[in-house]
């Protein structure tokens with residue numbers, strides 16, 4: 343029997359394949375990468391597990407209903423018929439509506455959200471004589487409506503527009519882990535960093551180094567993954583009408599039980615080292631590592647990346663140098679890239695370098711040839727996660 347829920351995980355652009363692999367490892371079925379998303383099926387236990395343990399998604403949506411939608415009237419009627427609202431939304435429960443996409447007559451997300459809200463509160467008034475309040479911050483139910491072209495095209499299927507109404511399991515974005523006390527200069531989002539680390543294949547058995555570590559996002563996400571540390575998240579799904587406390591406790595206990603002091607096979611974690619030249623930002627990295635519970639495994643030092651001395655055994659270097667968009671604007675960054683290239687060639691023979699580039703001219707100054715290029719988006723900036731073998 344197929345798993346009961348149809349779901350969508352929303353992912354950072356470029357991480358769809360890696361995200362699909364992570365979801366499948368955690369038990370998702372019929373996993374299908376889409377643009378900025380992954381479609382899959384799962385049961386309630388797996389839905390909880392993904393919210394407790396998945397590191398790459400921004401959010402995970404559980405589909406309540408799907409219906410043709412070519413006008414505001416279609417939307418109003420379709421929303422009312424999409425689910426058993428007496429079960430999901432009695433008037434004591436608050437809600438919020440988020441919208442993505444468009445359909446004819448539904449091109450402004452605020453207007454579309456109002457249409458969904460009106461459909462629901464009108465239904466509530468008819469049935470209960472009262473209505474839910476709207477709570478934008480911490481609602482009981484976070485509804486997500488996606489409008490777009492119907493996926494049909496096959497014989498017998500219509501080619502118009504359709505609406506997908508879903509429940510969002512978290513009220514805030516899942517990239518927040520609960521450890522970021524301090525923000526460096528232009529930090530990476532935690533889920534993007536986790537995906538970049540996953541792309542390197544680093545598993546804790548060889549050293550990991552970030553010579554421009556900023557507030558430590560790459561190293562902290564890597565250490566958390568290697569040591570089975572799962573994010574601290576408060577989730578909307580705990581307030582849903584079908585919340586199963588026993589199942590939740592079981593999945594929570596299993597997630598907490600993954601935390602360990604060494605790698606899953608019992609071997610020690612190889613050195614994880616970082617360098618940062620700004621003392622204030624280095625302090626932030628230390629505070630973040632402490633909050634994430636991985637400080638004992640990280641060796642963070644102040645200094646210039648040109649003076650970086652790697653651990654003896656070759657491993658993986660990751661880095662996200664300034665590229666002038668948000669950080670280092672107006673600064674001549676070419677010498678930094680040229681010196682970084684020279685440093686790794688001189689001292690890191692046998693290592694693999696992965697560098698997040700937002701500017702191809704600067705990466706040219708490394709004078710190295712990339713063996714892999716993964717296009718990703720970092721806060722809306724088109725970037726490449728570039729792999730270099732250092733000989």
Ligand SMILES: C[S@@+](CC[C@H](N)C(=O)[O-])C[C@H]1O[C@@H](n2cnc3c(N)ncnc32)[C@H](O)[C@@H]1O
Nearest residue numbers: 526529530554556557558559619620646647662
């Ligand atoms: C884009 S930020 C890295 C952000 C980091 N990935 C994070 O999530 O916090 C680049 C960092 O490189 C540091 N930096 C710039 N030039 C450096 C140098 N020559 N040596 C060491 N660190 C440097 C900056 O202070 C900044 O914190």
